[in-house]
Amino acid sequence: MQVDPRTPVIVGVGQFTERIDDPGYRGMSAVELATEATRAALSDTGADVAAVAEAVEVFAGLRQFEICTPFADPPLGASDNYVRSVAQRVGADPARAILEPIGGNGPQKLVTEFAKQIAAGDVEVALILGSEPGSTAKYFATREDKPDFTEHVGGQLEDRGYGFEHYMSEYTAKHGLTGAPVQYGLLDNARRARLGLGVLEYRTKMAELFSPFSKVAAKNPFSSSQVERSVEEIVTVTDENRMICDPYPRLLVARDTVNQGAAAVLMSVAAARRLGVPEEKWVYLRGHADQTEQDLLDRVELGTSVSAKNAVAEALRVAGIGIDDVSTFDLYSCFPFPVFAVCDEFGLAPDDPRRLTLTGGLPYFGGPGNSYSLHAIAETVAEMRCAPGAFGLVGANGGVMSKYSVGVYSTAPADWADDRSAALQADVAALPKVAVTRNARGTGVVETYSVRYDWPVTTGVVIGRLDDGSRFMALSEDADLVHEMTDGDPLGARIAVEPGEDGINRATLTG
Template identity: 45%
Template sequence: MSQVSGRTPILIGVGQASERLEDPDYRRLSPIDLAAKAARAACADTLASADLIAHIDAIYAIRTVADSVPAPMRAQRAPFGSPQNTPAAVAERIGAQPKLAVYSPACGDEPQKLLGEACERLFDGELRMVLLCGAEAASTQRAAQAAGEKLDWSEQSDQPLDDRHWNVGGMRTKHMNDHNMIVPTSVYPLLENARRARMGLSREAYAEEMGRLFAPFSLVAANNPHAASRKSRSVEQIVTVDADNRMIADPHPRAVVARDQVNQGAALLLTTVDTARELGVPQSQWVFLHGYAAADERHVLERQDLGASAAMAGVYHQALGEAGVSIEQIQYLDIYSCFPIAVFSALDALGLSSDDPRGLTLTGGLPFFGGPGNNYSMHAIAELALRLRANPGSFGLVGANGGFMNTHAAGVYSTTPCEWKQCDSSDLQQHIDALPAPAFTQKPEGWGRVESYTVLHGKTGPSDVIVIGRLERTGERFVANSIAADSEALQMFTTQDGLQQRVLVCWHQGVNRFAMSEASLQRQIPRPPLILQPSYESVKVERYGHVLEVMIDRPEVSNALLPETNDELEQIFNAYEADDTLWVAIISGAGDKAFCTGNDLKAASTGRRMWMPRTGFGGLTARPNRVKPVICAVNGYAMGGGFEIALACDLIVADDAAQFALSEVRVGLLAGAGGLQRLTRQIPLKQAMEMILTGRRVAAQEAKELGFVNRVVPQGTALQGARALANELLECSPNSIRLSKELLNEQARYASEGDAIVANYRAIDKVVNSEDRIEGVMAFAQKRKPVWKNR
């Protein structure tokens, strides 16, 4: 063996553990029990002459699925509890005393990424021996729940933990969440059909491709003692949809989807060449990491090609390049296989075919071997190490994937010694981040062509359609959902190929909806008329001459708004803008306790869907080109979104008991309806920053001194004060007021005062040629009150 530095990191032990419900020795092991069992197997696998457990000074544990969600949701995901410190729980079971305990983020590429990190820290001398481990016991958990049994998997610990948190929020935008692009089974089908579109294949032809890809995987799983399913399947069995292989989401039947009901654990033991020699680990057990890379993809809707991953391609090519080998020199491959598209994308990137004689999996793949949460690729690395030892000098490649093909890592391994070289993927990441993204609109209107789609299926059949498309008018990408109970859309996308289908899209109650025709869309989502209705559910409306009074009528919850209340306010202010006889509006809140305290957080906490109308919170905060004045009358509290409504108004009259705050930071939110932008422009920056960052309340008099309140009136008289101010506005030309606001809206485009002043404004031409200008001049000359015509 050629000499390498004694600091060179090496993989010396691998272990796996599993159990099935039907096994005669089934013991209902917890995830920690399985991880510990795999860890002991990894130590035994080293064939060392010394007990290695005492030398483990770091344990990296892969985050379980139960911990891969925000903390408030974990009780639902982990009904039997989970350890406070997973690495410490494993350490206690095997008798280790590590100085470092790391709990990974949540993603399927973490085993490969953390192995690279561990190697770096071993080479730097920070660590001597590292255990990587992870496990899931979802099959046991679900069986116990179904049987009504109570298990206790919780464990307390006071040991220090480097907890890297669940950290998957960035993979899904709020817009994706709103459109049911939440779980892998609703997103990967969209990626799959996008690739099918690029390949120009029919649904039947592509299904055949998926079957040919995965049939060999099932054969490998059938011969793997740790596989969750040890039944091989033919191409026909994989693609035929029946009661045992129901459609999950077009084009994915159950047989091609990662299997999460598993009881599986894996562990890897790493050290340095010097330490291995010292402890008597035979050189026949050593495996070297020759090259590795990791990078993150743009989120789904920012990718130019939904059916490919530039980050995945870059990671594979960098790992091979760092190792100094070509793909042809690789004898063993394990491509992450949560869905066919993940494998196809890797094959496209590497120039390989699905029938590559080397095979594409070492375990049997996630649909057949099993998908133990974030830990699958640790099993792949363990299997690869065994094959490399059996064939010294050979090379193997493991690819790992997380999220919706969001995160990628790859490693090239061999028993052939090599000097350690730290790999840096920052240039690759910079390249990925700089790739152009297609123009995108969150609120599309009009006709579009379907770029990709999926039909979601429940146990009783198809239920919903998700489309990603491009607007015909602008080319912008959009995502939209079918309308509930729209049988026409459901039938079309179920019985026919939806690629390039023409659909009509609109934005409704926080979600883009589509239909197959204008008549269908109007029938299912009728547009409200631009006139005031006789009554509303949560808002009272009165008109007094040219003044419209709008009162939020939910005093029992401090006038907090439901989405439906926002919709009503949008309709009301749409009607106000459209009615030439209405010149001034006043918005207030019922009762004397509060004007509005923002979103109804109690309603939101129930899990009900929340949305805002196109024109923003209260129908006002996202209405930038409004040209009619709105006065806000504030009695009591104006908190969070309520304050944002007030800031969006032109004038504020507050009673002397009023209090204002952007309180979102105190409940883990931020003022996302324009409050941050408006407050920092309406008052001095430092004062605004204090209010924003502390959420502190400002009383009425201070608010007036800061400059965002116009008038302070006695407690309980804000509405009367607003009426008095409205009357003052009515003495002026409504046409001039409207054109003044139009000019101000236009001048906001100019950064400098000088540019704004010398710009040409159409409003000036309009006012010069208006009847109100002539009436105003004549009334002044005749010493009478003008009679405004608003034209």
């Protein structure tokens, strides 16, 4: 099939992983990790590496954890222009350098954004890159021989901002929602409430979902942990598999102390031909969609995801296929809930023979911050090249199940087709919202909950409903309620709540 010469194709992907127990472990910087992955992606094009590097007009980078807020400096220093630091090392001088806000949806969002610009004729060649040096930060935290990764590069940079304000507010932060485990713990327990499952029964379901992921990770040369985990091992709480935030032992939580990088090269068919990229390297973005969820406390049902459902359905529609036509999946898996949210809507089972991950998932392959799904895209592109005409789906999630981006990939050629994400977003905006009582006083019930074990005192985090039906958040150190949260099941339990002068509501068990 002859396609429009402006049709975008992914022509090169690269990954790099440095494990702390590897011989020659260096403790690399974010720039060094991304550079290794970018070099691999340029080489993967099968064309002249220098020529492709010089042709890249846009370098778009994903923000690392260490530069995700303005409140603290990177512990080992950093480049003042991460994107251009990488570009310089590979012999590129792009017209535009972009730094994306936080969010695990970012890799797929950027691929779709620049594929669309290529199709419109605004750009011919773009490169997406990301890295996370969490292992390095931990390794040097207590050492005297700390490196200094400070670089003063300068130059143009389109910094799109941190973006964390889209995922939390002063109200939710005061009530403990300052980290992903507790945020997703609330969602998984809300899903458990919806399904009517007990605590141990649900933990077993989560382990049955993730144990197959670990088997994939064990065979992936880019994994941070190449160890298979059984259902029993994931379920059983031990010193090694300690509780992080209810309902998650450590083996159900994204592994963030990793050193990983990934990159992808996109270009038009015309540019691919001009630069001599072999056609067997071309992979088309056949389907795509981006959706943003309602704010957490506005959602009528906390145990489902409208944005994930809409984004997957729309990407499949654009690709002209159904869920049964997909050959490979990589569903974002920082915790079980994002995977369950898609499985529930599309009838996917944990033991689906197609598998739900190609990397091995964030708890086992590794959770390199905002750039994880760039690894998923790289794996999908490689799989599609090995199975011409097949379709692979990547689901990328950001925030508190706040933003969901989907890509459907195939070597089967087709002209670029636009999606209806904007129209679907209007549908989300029109959804009903739950009334929220910020300074809550009275009695009600526990709608969902989590427990923070990482605070000085084990603390319960509650989303509840007052007797008038409005929603509130509260913290609790009440011995009876915390005991019910850690050793029982408080879903639906009667509680009393009182506001404090510090703006924090506090809950106690009443029945």
